[in-house]
């Protein structure tokens with residue numbers, strides 16, 4: 164597909180629309196890049212050169228050799244280059260060379276998803292270097308094969324979950340492997356962020372420690388999407404120095420990126436009469452159908468599992484009206500499907516039996532699906548790294564490609580489609596992780612002690628003083644025992660099975676069809692009240708179910724097949740208490756704080772809505788309260804600055820307007836924080852109040868959604884000025900009169916988005932920004948990563 168074809172496709176998608184209804188807000192062309200090659204290093208065994216040759220790789224690109232040379236000479240290295248830039252070869256070359264030269268050496272490969280691990284195993288197996296016996300060891304590996312892998316495989320492909328529960332927990336059974344471990348490959352390492360990233364960082368320290376116990380000191384080779392400061396991030400992730408290779412010289416075809424804002428719907432309005440746009444998922448379904456009609460192999464990335472199902476249904480419905488033989492060419496793909504279903508879908512997409520797939524980010528990472536002509540992103544995927552990773556799925560084989568980014572009806576997406584530079588010209592953010600989070604450190608240290616007693620000399624690797632404090636607490640809770648020689652795990656049970664490194668908060672809830680007893684999938688316990696509360700509509704493989712019962716004790720959500728013509732949206736009430744103020748800055752009537760908070764929330768009911776967004780009614784629920792101990796950033800405003808007849812430069816609001824103004828400012832701020840904090844709006848929450856008991860003033864809180872926090876609130880505090888400035892900009896650049904989902908309405912508001920005062924929010928933000936500007940705080944607080952650490 165040349166650039167002209169991409170533009171023709173775009174014209175087809177917008178044919179017949181008057182100019183003022185054209186959804187495309189911006190088109191960017193990215194030129195092609197010519198490859199630069201380097202010689203195979205002299206240490207490469209001929210067998211390995213031949214293996215790459217028969218896989219079609221005659222010469223390596225310069226960045227691949229640069230990374231391989233560093234690894235071969237014993238340096239940990241991260242290769243951080245674009246999608247499809249051949250990062251796999253950069254680690255395969257040193258690893259296969261080492262395994263080929265030394266017939267006892269072993270290697271470990273880690274990927275964040277099973278799909279990627281399976282794909283990389285296929286790639287290494289097809290190279291067929293003698294004696295390597297690559298094998299996967301993950302949740303899908305049959306029990307009968309596991310002993311064989313432990314005894315014979317020299318390159319084991321696994322994921323952090325299995326490393327944690329299945330390998331480190333019984334390391335003695337892996338003694339052969341650990342003794343000879345020469346390389347650890349950490350693929351797609353930028354995805355280790357937030358709570359999961361913090362767990363993986365500590366897991367890798369546990370891995371290095373166990374390897375050391377058996378006398379091995381493996382070299383780490385990490386692969387990452389392009390990101391800012393890859394060396395610093397990778398060093399932080401593995402807990403050791405790491406060099407970086409960042410210059411990408413792989414060839415690339417031209418790429419067309421279109422930014423797309425769905426039109427406002429004319430026939431009806433949303434909550435509180437607000438104008439609503441067509442949903443990004445529905446729009447992506449229409450675009451996907453057009454692409455399939457044109458024979459373009461395409462992926463649509465949709466933010467939620469439900470969204471992926473709906474987008475596939477939407478595309479199929481359109482195709483069935485045009486030509487029913489095209490309908491089977493479209494499917495949905497997401498985690499929560501059973502492994503066999505996922506493998507079959509991957510194979511169909513690879514073979515071209517499917518042309519359009521609507522997927523969650525389960526297909527984002529690495530899966531080498533070549534020859535995609537187009538990618539549609541329904542909603543900003545939360546980080547620029549993901550944005551480029553997902554768009555990079557198109558045109559992998561060097562062909563040109565079309566990428567369409569469809570904005571969701573929310574403040575961040577609206578901001579992005581109207582400020583293309585914020586998406587197309589900004590460097591990719593560094594992933595945020597915090598291995599010092601005590602909620603992560605405590606279970607990880609318990610696991611480490613259960614693997615091998617922990618000694619004082621090892622504490623530095625786990626955070627020094629922070630680790631010592633956590634260990635003391637574990638001893639006084641009776642979890643560990645302190646002896647002169649170190650800290651010991653005393654129970655017979657293994658702690659690894661109790662520790663959930665994905666941060667989803669405990670055992671998954673199984674979704675089961677009551678009539679047949681068939682398990683449809685799983686959901687996180689933390690989100691169960693939202694997604695599978697009684698009465699919730701739950702979709703699986705295009706079929707609709709309604710939840711009858713949610714039983715936390717049994718870990719079950721019972722459902723029955725039913726397809727009502729509405730969907731459901733939960734409603735929640737939230738309260739917040741300040742436990743400790745860690746940092747505070749005063750700006751004359753405005754203060755900005757960072758600290759520890761307790762957030763109490765309860766799902767109290769749900770709205771039933773037509774697919775159009777029209778609200779049918781509200782149904783009450785009686786579900787348990789949940790308390791989250793986490794971190795928050797908040798600002799307070801004095802009554803003088805807030806209210807009418809107050810200080811000059813103040814917001815001048817009548818008292819009755821204050822709650823709506825703060826509430827609207829809070830929603831928009833939650834929407835925009837992901838631009839600065841590498842998080843998803845669903846990873847954070849907020850509370851606003853005209854008078855808060857703990858601060859004694861009007862306060863807007865934005866808090867992390869995970870126990871102990873994942874560093875997001877800390878980022879918000881550090882970047883408070885640019886963050887609130889972008890928040891104000893997002894509100895004023897929205898054309899609606901009194902607030903809509905594109906600016907101040909929130910999809911997960913516990914109060915049905917009421918009250919909301921859009922103009923009041925701008926006045927509040929003007930006041931806060933004015934106070935910060937007056938005190939020279941435009942650049943934020945300049946709290947760098949090191950300073951953030953020291954606040955623990």
Ligand SMILES: Nc1ncnc2c1ncn2[C@@H]1O[C@H](COP(=O)(O)OP(=O)(O)OP(=O)(O)O)[C@@H](O)[C@H]1O
Pocket residue numbers: 219220221222223224227244245246247248249250251252528529530531533555
């Ligand atoms: N030197 C090379 N010459 C030609 N083709 C190559 C070379 N190196 C890698 N490739 C091919 O480029 C494609 C992409 O490689 P690979 O999947 O390793 O990229 P990646 O950077 O890991 O991508 P991702 O961003 O998905 O992780 C593969 O089909 C691979 O065979």
